[in-house]
Amino acid sequence: MKNNQAIAEQTQNTKIDWDKIKSKVAYLQEALSGNDVVSHEDKHKILKIRAKSLSLQKTEYDSNQENINIIEFLLGTESYAFETEFVREVCLLNNFTPLPGLPDFVLGIINIRGQILSIVDINKLLNLPVKGLGELNKIIVIHNAKMEFGILADSILGTRSISINSIQTSYTSMPGTGAEYLKGVTSGHIIILDAAKILNDEKIIIRQDI
């Protein structure tokens, strides 16, 4: 950043300040050679400041009211969330194996540390129109006592606590026909999915007879 500013300053000045450039180049060379330009303590400070700004709760949090923890993720351009109590883990989708003859909302199966899990394409399950091409390379593993599978997501935005009051359960128009799986929308336009309902839904269980 400093670097860019320095260069910007340079371009504004018509006269070239060679000394400044030289010191800059020396600085960069030092940094590139692997020597610590920023001291250990400074690094620590910077990281702490960043952590603090990241940990700041957003507006929907209200310490006086009942809150729920959610994990927020992107599908296309929209933000969705599950309650964290249903989320076992989040992992990267590197590789999956499709199985023949499955409905299109089941992407296939993956291997997580020796355990085989099926992957559900929530877009298809919710009948959502696909907006934009996502990467769809993250898996959110949701579970309850009886059921467990992965949900495909574009990227994970993080976890946070929101007040129950900020969730609006009556909404006039939701895209797609999967409205039954939606719990509500927050004032910040995060669509909260009803993980319990998805997990308990008989329709998602595959039982094919020959």
Next chain:
Amino acid sequence: MDKKEEAFLKQLQATFKVEAEEHINILSSGLIELEKNPKDKNSFKLIETIFREAHSLKGAARSVSRNDIESICQVLESIFSKLKNELISFTAEHFDILHKAIDTISKMVSGTATKNKNDNMDLIKQLQSITMEEQVIKIHEKQTESLKKTFKTVEPAVEETISSRVEAEASLSSHNESAHDNTVKELLPQMDTVRIQTAKLDPLFLQAEQMIQSKIAAVQRTVELKNIYDFVGSWKAELRKLENRHSINSTLQLKEIINWTNEKLEETEKNIFILKRSIENDARSLGRMIDDQLESMKNVLMLPISTIIEVFPRLVRDIARSQGKEVELIIHGKEIEVDKRILEELKDPLIHLVRNCIDHGINKPEERLKINKPAHGTISLIFTVLDGRNLEISISDDGAGINIDKIISLAVKTGVISKDNIENLTTQESYELIYKSGITTSPIITDISGRGLGLAIVREKVEKLGGKVSVESQPNIGTTFRLFLPLTLSTFRGVLVKTGEHFFFVPTVNVERVLRINSAEIKTVENRETILIDKEVMGIVKLSEVLGLNSNNFALSSKNGNTTPSSNFIQIIIITLGNKRICFKVDEIFDEHQILVKELGRQLLRVRNISGTTVLGSGKVVPVLNISDLMKSAVNSISSSRIIENVKQPEIKYYKVLVIDDSITARTLIKNILETAGYDVVTAVDGVDAYTKALVGEFDLIVSDVDMPRMNGFELTAKIRKDKRLSELPVVLVTALESSDDREHGIDVGANAYIVKSSFDQSNLLEVIKKLL
């Protein structure tokens, strides 16, 4: 002989103990739940469960001659039956008595009960008083009500009962807050349990403990590796510094640097060498530990055959007696240990085969004496281990043997084969006919056998386990069924194949051979590709087509389509199941692997053509094909393509029938009967399921069981009659209930026919259906 019987009885009692403990657990947790929520909407189901448990426990007690337990259960059963019919309701005191009764049974089972007969009599009296008392209370209440009206006085005795009720209710509500809230609910559904000798578990635990060592070692190695990495990092940085700060101009300086670097290098090499050695050691010990663990785990899953055949002697005696036959059962090799998963699947087929022996094989004593045979027949059940890996089971009787002519004529009658084909049948081929559903030689249809379905199911189960069934028979000498099965399922071998971009494992047991043939050898017969293998013309099907991969991955297969024609060779894998063989064309055949089959996760309970999956060393997940499904899919894909080709086929109207039964066997049974008769069958598991299916399915007829969870047959029938769209749909009720009340109830709700299972035979069912359609 005495000793033998004594030992047998002992073992039976041990089994009973385990079984009884399970019943007791469910009983007591059920009672607790019931006490807590007496007016819950689920309480009916709960009472039903408790009632059944008491009934099963009674039956189990009777079979090991524990009259003391049986008599208590008898009373319990009648109490719960009354409760079920809402003739009585329980107070807290009653629950106490019931719990006491269950505790007593539990003590009796474990052998810690006092052997005082009077105690038991007292208990039974107390229990009986529950039903008596309640009736008295009800009468009293009625009386008081009328008394109140007329004299406006209250009898002190009645006041007492009422106040005790209030108390009871109060204590009930306080029970609601009791601690075991969740645990009870989770206990109630019956769990799948297995009994394992502790001796087998001890090594497992020790091995698991040893693995902690490996865990610690792994952490240690990462620390060591990180140290080396950091060391190299700082070395690199120092080296850079040297290069930057001094322009190296003297050889002396250069030499210094080289020496210094060499030192560092040597130190690094030494550290890496030590680390390498430790990791090699770790890998060795971890490998050994895992192998040991797997071996012990397999051992845990190996159970003696006796665990499933303990019931057989009794079963044989009972069936033989009821038919007026004398039968001796000889069992050999019941100590052989077999994989639990195989044993579980084997029990029903074995029971079926033994029943068959008594029912069809062995004649009545007088008939046997006529042909100079001893009056009592002999059935032998012999288990032997072949080449250490396979199990052979032979079930033989010295009865009348299979009457081949009769089978052939029956097969012609039921349309399994055509008359023209009879002459070409070999002996073995005609024996094959007995496995076809719908063929039975028994003139009388009893509740034990004669429906002509059993052998079809036996064969399917055995083949699913990767086994084979064969039969030999000689008139008047006897019949022998032989089952060949693997001893264990855990060491599973599969052949890796590839079609398009998809990899699959084919279980090695089902692979007859793999071959590469020149595409010139393929001849087209009736629009189908065929090849000549061992002088036999075999049709070829594409694995990708059978699995339905082509439509999904059109882009991929078209890409492949460009490359395949250039190669002159075609990869063929011949897959067998029983005596069926099918040639599958694949893109590539790789080597054989030892694989560990895993399930597909909780969401995918059953996926057509796929039995499970395995993970390759590379981490890649490869599905394992379900051969039994695959063979059917292959046949379907062949016949479906044929139907399109042959327009000559006569147009038959296929009636669509919905079959509803909560028992899978009954469902399969009825489904098979109807399908054999040419009906199009869809199944449902209970009334609710059936009703939703009926609404969309456009069925011509419904065949329903009566006793089902969620919505029973009566309720379903009533609901259908009320529904405008379905009211005309014929309904046949098939039931185990044989009271005239029920029959009337059936007619009341609007059923068209009512068939009782004990008098159930397929021609009867088919006739009824024919009449209704």
